[in-house]
Amino acid sequence: VNVDGQKMSKSLGNIYTLNELREHQVSPLAYRFWLLMAHYSTHVNFTWEAVTGAQVAFNKIKNQVRGLGKNSGQVEEDYRQQFLTAINKLNTPTAIALLIKLLDSPLPAPDKLATVLDFDRVLGLGLADLKPLEIPPEVKQFTADREAARQAQNWALADQLRAQIEAAGFHVDDTPEGPQISQI
Numbered sequence: 258v259n260v261d262g263q264k265m266s267k268s269l270g271n272i273y274t275l276n277e278l279r280e281h282q283v284s285p286l287a288y289r290f291w292l293l294m295a296h297y298s299t300h301v302n303f304t305w306e307a308v309t310g311a312q313v314a315f316n317k318i319k320n321q322v323r324g325l326g327k328n329s330g331q332v333e334e335d336y337r338q339q340f341l342t343a344i345n346k347l348n349t350p351t352a353i354a355l356l357i358k359l360l361d362s363p364l365p366a367p368d369k370l371a372t373v374l375d376f377d378r379v380l381g382l383g384l385a386d387l388k389p390l391e392i393p394p395e396v397k398q399f400t401a402d403r404e405a406a407r408q409a410q411n412w413a414l415a416d417q418l419r420a421q422i423e424a425a426g427f428h429v430d431d432t433p434e435g436p437q438i439s440q441i
Contacts, residue, residue, distance in 0.1 A: 258292075259302045273303065281305060286383050287312040293349040293380060315382070320439040321360045322373055322384050330367025332375045333359075340376050352380065392438050396425050400436050403429065 258264075260271040275285055291311035295301040336359050343351035356376055359369060377384040403418035422429050422438075430437045 259300050260304075262302065265303060278308070281309060283308050283312045284315070287315040290315045290318075290353070290382060294353050296350055297347050316440055318356070318360065318382075319384070319387055320390070322370070323387055323390055325366040325370040325373070327370075328367045329371040329374065330365060330369075331371055333364055333368050333372045336362075336372050337375060340379075344379055349380075352376070356380070390438070390440055392427065393425065396422055396427050396438065399425070400429055400438055404436050407431070 260273075263269060263271060265272055275288075278285065278288055288308060288311070291308050292301065294311065301307075336355065340352055340355055343349070343355060356373065359372055359376075362369065364372070374385050399418050399422045403415050403422070406412075406414040406418060419429060426440060428439050430439070
């Protein structure tokens with residue numbers, strides 16, 4: 258791991274700790290995810306932009322997995338074979354790309370979940386331990402108020418409420434089924 262093009266080392270004083278990651282709202286598992294996105298034989302350059310970007314991508318994956326429900330189906334064998342091929346070559350970037358492709362695939366949710374959890378036995382991203390998203394009542398209220406403002410075409414108020422939702426650590430997407438709340 259490099260920092261600003263130099264090897265990360267204590268003697269150079271360019272090391273970061275898990276506490277510093279947490280201070281920047283980057284979880285240790287998001288850091289692991291960031292490392293898995295790079296091939297083992299390449300150097301990675303640590304920047305806060307890169308690891309916070311990995312945190313955003315990892316949050317998206319966690320939200321997608323939460324959305325699959327709790328009923329696990331059958332592991333999809335074609336995805337499993339592609340994953341094993343990548344992992345047997347220690348090609349974790351391909352394995353991560355396959356995970357993302359799987360989550361975006363049209364497979365039934367129970368089969369997606371079973372396959373994701375099968376992948377995670379190797380990746381170790383804690384996806385099996387995810388709990389349902391708990392949305393605080395004030396975020397639910399901000400979302401309802403924002404939807405009412407949108408219906409009234411009061412865009413300034415809707416934007417202000419979106420900012421309050423994001424300040425609380427959540428994101429809202431407008432979908433045909435209504436607003437969808439996810440964790441940032």
